Structure formats: structure tokens, C-alpha cells
Amino acid sequence: MAKITVIGIGPGSLMDMTPRAKQAIEDAQVVAGYHTYIKLVESLLEGKEVIGTGMMQEIDRCRMAVDKAAAGQETVVVSSGDAGVYGMAGLVLELVLQRPEGERPEFGGTIAGISAVNAAASVLGAPLMHDFAVISLSNLLTPWELIKKRVDMAGKGDFVIALYNPKSKKRVQNIEEVRDILLKYRDPKTPVGIVTAATRPDEKKVLSTLDDFTKEDINMFSLVVIGNSQTYVKEGYMITPRGYGNKEEGL
Numbered sequence: 001m002a003k004i005t006v007i008g009i010g011p012g013s014l015m016d017m018t019p020r021a022k023q024a025i026e027d028a029q030v031v032a033g034y035h036t037y038i039k040l041v042e043s044l045l046e047g048k049e050v051i052g053t054g055m056m057q058e059i060d061r062c063r064m065a066v067d068k069a070a071a072g073q074e075t076v077v078v079s080s081g082d083a084g085v086y087g088m089a090g091l092v093l094e095l096v097l098q099r100p101e102g103e104r105p106e107f108g109g110t111i112a113g114i115s116a117v118n119a120a121a122s123v124l125g126a127p128l129m130h131d132f133a134v135i136s137l138s139n140l141l142t143p144w145e146l147i148k149k150r151v152d153m154a155g156k157g158d159f160v161i162a163l164y165n166p167k168s169k170k171r172v173q174n175i176e177e178v179r180d181i182l183l184k185y186r187d188p189k190t191p192v193g194i195v196t197a198a199t200r201p202d203e204k205k206v207l208s209t210l211d212d213f214t215k216e217d218i219n220m221f222s223l224v225v226i227g228n229s230q231t232y233v234k235e236g237y238m239i240t241p242r243g244y245g246n247k248e249e250g251l
Contacts, residue, residue: 001104011198024076075105117223138165
């Protein structure tokens with residue numbers, strides 16, 4: 001038996017990968033991941049066995065990785081961002097624990113990475129300085145009615161809201177429904193930031209409003225940050241005040 005570890009490789013740039021994650025990939029014999037994420041770490045893969053599969057093949061990919069570790073090969077599964085946030089950590093751990101105790105590889109844990117929401121926030125300025133909610137708009141694994149309920153409650157609670165998987169070629173209406181829900185609770189001029197391909201060479205940042213943001217180019221590589229009632233934009237930066245101005249004059 002060998003060890004299987006799940007790695008968050010960060011949002012894309014190797015500069016934003018933690019040294020611990022980089023070391024784990026370099027030490028591995030087998031590296032498994034979605035094709036797009038494998039390409040992001042291609043320079044670290046020389047001499048390694050690579051298990052790369054497409055979207056919707058997560059279970060097969062992770063099961064193959066667990067099998068490799070059980071057969072005695074040091075194995076890692078890579079996810080973009082943080083593997084514990086909409087990543088592969090849960091699936092790998094479930095597959096390991098489903099095996100009889102004597103047939104399980106060692107679970108090496110999850111190596112945290114910079115998540116897309118952190119990367120996008122750093123590009124926008126300081127939009128997450130107060131309580132925020134992270135919601136995926138993909139309804140492949142979660143009923144759409146439940147997602148809408150979560151959006152409604154986050155809107156009612158005045159959370160800053162970060163949207164993962166905001167729009168795909170087939171799923172174009174969901175984000176419009178989210179906008180309509182939040183307009184019940186927020187000013188149409190509430191700032192909205194859209195960051196696409198954060199930290200990657202084609203990174204793009206757009207500042208818009210709750211009224212207009214769905215007119216912008218948004219895709220599965222985008223992360224959308226919707227401000228709360230206090231969020232504002234100044235000189236190209238999106239800021240959600242923490243409240244220090246109430247304590248210290250001049251802020």
C-alpha cells in the first residue's frame with residue numbers, strides 16, 4: 001500500500017501554488033486530474049504516470065487513482081484552487097473509506113490551495129472584508145430549487161456572495177434568476193466584480209452592477225462577486241468595508 005494525497009494547485013499560475021503542493025507533486029509516482037488542471041502542472045510531470053480524464057469522469061478518475069495507491073504507487077489527485085472547495089477531496093476520501101480496512105491505501109490528507117474566490121478577490125481589491133457566502137450555480141449535483149433557496153437566504157442576510165460555475169453554454173438562465181432574486185434585497189447599483197481566469201495569462205477583470213452584470217461575458221472560468229449593502233467601488237477597486245471607520249476617525 002502507498003499513500004494518496006489530494007492537492008489544491010491554486011487558481012492556475014505556478015507562482016500561486018504552495019511549496020508543499022509542488023513538493024507533493026514532485027514526490028509522486030502517479031498524478032491524476034482533469035485534463036485542464038493537468039496542463040497547469042505539466043512542467044512538474046516528467047517521468048510520472050498521468051491519469052487525465054475529462055469532465056463528468058470524476059468518479060472513474062479518482063477510483064483509478066485510489067487503485068494505483070492501493071497497488072503501492074505514491075499517488076496524488078490534483079484540483080484547481082483548493083481541493084476541499086468544490087474539488088476532489090471528498091470523493092477521494094469516500095472512495096478510500098469504502099474499501100475494506102486491510103485494502104485501503106493511506107490517505108495523505110488534503111494539501112490546501114488558494115481557492116478561486118481568494119484569487120478573484122485579490123484581483124478585484126478587497127470585496128470579502130466582511131461575511132460572505134460561496135454558492136455554485138451548477139445544478140448537475142444539486143437541485144436548482146435548493147440553489148435558489150441558498151441564494152435567497154444569502155441575499156436576505158446581506159452576505160457578499162461569490163458565485164462559482166456561474167454560467168455555461170447550456171446553463172445560461174440560472175444566473176439571470178440569481179440576479180432577479182438578489183434584486184429583491186439589494187440596490188440595482190450594488191457593485192459586482194467578475195474575474196475570469198484569475199492568475200492565468202488571459203486573466204480578465206470587469207466591474208459592473210447588480211442591474212447590468214449578466215450582460216458581461218461570463219463563463220465557467222469566471223468567478224462573480226456580488227457586493228453587500230455596504231460594498232462600493234473607488235478608483236477601480238471593489239471594497240467591502242469591515243467597519244474600522246466606526247472605530248477610528250479618518251478611515
